[in-house]
Amino acid sequence: MMKRIHLIGIGGSGMSSIARVLLEQGLTVSGSDRTLSPLALNLRAAGAIVYEGHDPQHIEGVDMVVRSSAIADDNPEVAAALALGIPVLKRQDFMRDLTRERLCIAIAGSHGKTTTSTMMAWSLVQLGLDPGYILGGVSRNLANNAHAGSGELFVVEADEYDYMFLGLNPAVILLTNVEYDHPDCFPTAEKYQAAFSQFVHQLEPGGLLVTNADDHGAAAKRHDIPESARVVTYGLNGPADYSAIDWRVNAAGGYDFKISALQIHAPVAQVSLAVPGMHNVRNALGVLSALHALGFPVQQAADALSFYSGSSRRFEVIGEVAGITIIDDYAHHPSKISATLSAARVRYPRRRLVVVWQPHTYSRTQALESDFIRAFDDADLLVVTAIYAAREQARAYSAEQMVEKMKAPSVSYIPQIPDVVDFLLKTLQKGDVLIVLSAGDADQVCREVRTRLQERKGE
Structure with a gap:
């Protein structure tokens, strides 16, 4: 009988949800991730054993290991589990049982x-x-x-x-x-x-x-x-x-x-x-x-x-400071970006839409480049950051190459997040709507801009 299940990559959206179900079913749940996301920390508070980083010792006493798609075969915990004869399942195989x-x-x-x-x-x-x-x-x-x-x-x-x-x-x-x-x-x-x-x-x-x-x-x-x-x-x-x-x-x-x-x-x-x-x-x-x-x-x-209020990072209004509305959204595909900005244009018809986009993965950005170029028609001002590599190795291709093809004065390439924040603080005006589109880590722009605007307002 399974008593303890270990999830490698526990902080991701898919694995963290599996962990929560297992906890509610009364199982002992442990897991690890390279860094601890808010989802991972919430699981720790709910009773899961959550480790930061990967170590073979984390496998001791485990009956089964479930690995996310982002975990490579040479992960030390995967290798340790296989050496000990502990079953190691991919998420899709475990979902079948669940x-x-x-x-x-x-x-x-x-x-x-x-x-x-x-x-x-x-x-x-x-x-x-x-x-x-x-x-x-x-x-x-x-x-x-x-x-x-x-x-x-x-x-x-x-x-x-x-x-x-x-x-x-x-x-x-x-x-x-x-x-x-x-x-x-x-x-x-x-x-x-x-x-x-x-x-x-x-x-x-x-x-x-x-x-x-x-x-x-x-x-x-x-x-x-x-x-x-x-x-x-x-x-x-x-x-x-x-x-x-x-x-x-x-x-x-x-x-x-x-x-x-x-x-x-x-x-x-x-x-x-x-x-x-x-x-x-x-x-x-x-x-x-x-x-x-x-x-x-x-x-x-x-x-x-009629009472549905959405999910985190899906057109999520983070705050309104100094007449500026700040929205966090997970959109990272051309069609989804276009739909999100179209929705913003309908909801805020007479306001300037200032958009920050962090491209997600080199492969997607390069393969769908022409579609991305057309996806921002509803943006009044667009800032493009460096590509968030996620699970991929860096490539010679960069988002700057795509920005050059856009050939619009309203589009800026600012690769680093701190520089994006500084640019926004100089650029944003009362009445603007700031929309940050990111499936990576650029959502921090929303919080940082909100905090800095609040500090400025309090001066």
Whole structure:
């Protein structure tokens, strides 16, 4: 019987959520990471044994090791566990065991997974259920990123990176979109598409695929599901089983809309979202379409979504100081950046949008360069930092080369974070909206600018 499980890379969003579920299940959890993130420190406070750095001694007394995608084969803890005959699993293999006895609702897609997963978990909780869930960010409504749950349902943010989602055999898949990403893992767009095709084919017999009819990549996956599975579509722009109609911007800067069901030729719910962006209309529409198709009271779930306040680092308003609004966002793909800035333009129509973007990984930045160049049309002023390498080795390619191709006076290349902060403090004006886009460490810009503005205001 497993008593102690050790997670290498425990501070990441995926591994920390697994750790929290295991703690709630009563297991002893230990883990390590190169540096300790807030998620890792929160786990330590919750009872996990958390080490900073990797050391073979951390493996003593461990029954199983789970490693994140970022952990290399030559990691000293991996090597020590293998030498001792301790099972070492990748995250995808462990997720198969974790969800085996539950009815798994997998939220997959290139963009919108965290928001959609959080909306689904929050809706089910508000419907009176106690689902398990593993999310890619901390939900502000649920105040965590994971929960073991006592009910049959288990919501999983199904990440395609390193083929993690192929460890799942879901009863329900909600597919938001399929657009090429992670070139370091999928060298071609064809391999990326093939991974999603394989994933939807792993639906349980009689399972349900809920797919975005507006996205060609997602809509095409309906042809890859098992024969016994069924398909439900949702969308804004064309024929679909569920459509968002009569949408309009509300006083909160979000959208009010109705959901129309093709099957009954009538609205099934009225929705009012406080979170901005048409992409969030689609996310909510996908969740409510799935719930209606599964037989849940959809208006009750829609009412719950009116109180949905988002996840950490997803259009998160960090503060407002001296008339300057500061927003932290995780967007790191061209389409997501474009959607985030479009949402900001709608919410703040007459204010200057000052954007800081930290490119994430050399492979993505170089492979999608032309798309990135077009993604910032809604920005009034753009600052681009050096590329955040993450798991990659540095390359000769730099973000400065891309900035030169932008050929716009409103775009600046400032590689180092401290220099970015100094530039912003000289540049920001009352009424500006500062949006920091980063999946790396540039989110610190938000806090530093806020602190420095507060200090200046107090002078």
